[in-house]
């Protein structure tokens with residue numbers, strides 16, 4: 001079983017549309033993991049049935065039981081996150097600011113602070129229209145995206161793939177360079193970097209590639225909307241060759257990506273011409289590279 | 293425009309790539325034509341605003357977070373510190389205490405509760421803050437070090453720097469990180485007004501609805517700017533109407549705008565309709581906040 005992760009540094013580069021096209025082309029042999037839990041969009045194209053759903057708890061949040069509070073103020077003094085304040089003479093925790101460090105509960109003289117498990121989101125196992133299975137999630141508002149939910153989604157996808165003897169896991173990776181993307185990348189056999197030819201695209205590509213290098217994972221790159229800025233595109237190609245990143249393909253600026261999205265379709269369902277042909281060829285290549 | 297209290301506007305979006313940076317940079321440059329303004333890039337994992345300005349670097353500093361450092365000579369191996377750390381950032385292996393800086397949230401519990409003061413807190417670099425001057429525009433950006441896991445401490449320190457140095461400038465714009473998790477909350481929770489940037493597509497609508505929930509949880513007043521207006525469908529407009537969310541402006545879908553963005557160029561001067569939109573947005577924010585405060 002091989003693991004392919006698609007990332008882009010930042011959003012808006014067409015990463016999810018491309019991942020969904022690959023998922024469709026891969027059909028029943030590809031278990032999909034939507035690890036972009038902070039802005040999960042795969043479901044809008046893959047039409048999951050939410051067959052299995054479960055709450056996901058991660059970390060804790062402090063709660064002050066007023067009945068035993070003697071208003072000594074110790075908790076306020078020790079909290080380094082300004083999460084406890086006095087409202088109408090009552091000491092209360094702001095659950096959004098609370099980091100769940102548990103310090104206040106340890107010093108409270110009357111032990112009236114409890115640490116509750118924090119509901120961090122929900123995760124799902126679904127049948128999807130490619131004839132396969134997708135593991136996906138929804139991060140709770142203001143939850144700590146520490147990568148734990150991402151890791152959960154990935155591990156579940158892996159287990160299913162092993163159990164059902166699937167050939168591939170395809171991961172829609174998280175943005176940024178922090179914990180979630182680290183969780184998305186760990187264990188990958190091949191990384192597809194999706195970028196666009198702009199100053200910010202190149203800048204973000206370089207930063208996220210630093211991370212990929214640390215993991216020593218083989219990488220390939222798709223330059224989306226390549227014709228918007230041929231100069232920048234050439235700079236990206238240069239960067240790819242200097243860093244031994246496979247230049248997979250260039251895709252044109254094409255509003256059909258949006259039109260397909262409006263219909264809830266992947267690009268390979270919407271288009272039956274050049275784009276579909278390119279995407280099909282690239283998917284075969286990615287599969288090959290991930291197995292090499 | 294001189295007698296109002298300082299206004300803090302945060303620009304955010306449910307996900308990246310919707311035009312958040314385009315709006316932040318163009319709005320800041322537009323305001324700077326008339327008065328002093330501060331633009332702060334809090335998207336510390338992928339700061340992009342700086343690519344649009346070439347200013348003079350007036351200040352640079354390393355930003356630190358506090359982590360405990362084990363002092364072997366004072367430690368009695370009492371076993372308290374590994375027990376009080378909720379993040380497993382300090383563990384005991386045989387006669388040794390190990391600290392994992394990436395996991396540490398700087399809560400001070402281990403350090404304060406160590407009976408022999410064997411875990412003093414010391415600074416560890418997490419990123420770099422840079423402050424540029426470009427005429428009326430002060431541009432502050434912070435860059436998270438690669439391999440550093442937590443953006444929130446860097447965001448909050450950057451906000452403190454801005455408050456200390458530019459607290460009385462009449463308008464400050466915060467370019468926030470994308471998403472709905474902790475870093476966004478940190479970047480937007482003190483804003484007087486939040487502008488959510490979205491695209492009129494199914495992805496845009498879905499991400500916007502999450503961003504709206506976030507702003508409602510924070511009880512921040514907010515409005516929406518629709519970028520690339522004309523592609524996709526009308527569902528974002530319908531959603532805003534149903535939810536009673538003001539749409540401050542619609543920036544047209546135009547390949548020329550995408551091209552200017554791709555070269556790191558500001559675009560409002562080339563598009564009068566965009567310049568009008570910026571003026572509308574600013575006017576709305578000022579009025580809204582004044583109305584809310586008075």
Ligand code: SF4
Pocket residue numbers: 061062078079080081082083084093097098099100101102103104105399
């Ligand atoms: S658990 Fe930590 S962050 Fe939360 S209120 Fe208590 S001391 Fe503050």
Ligand code: SF4
Pocket residue numbers: 064068069070071072073074075076091107108109110111112113
């Ligand atoms: S430390 Fe405990 S008793 Fe003291 S104010 Fe806080 S909650 Fe109340």
Ligand code: SF4
Pocket residue numbers: 362366367368369370371372373374389405406407408409410411
């Ligand atoms: S709490 Fe202090 S004395 Fe006790 S094991 Fe930790 S470092 Fe050593």
Ligand code: SF4
Pocket residue numbers: 101359360376377378379380381382391395396397398399400401402403
């Ligand atoms: S400061 Fe807090 S988070 Fe950091 S190691 Fe100590 S107890 Fe753990």
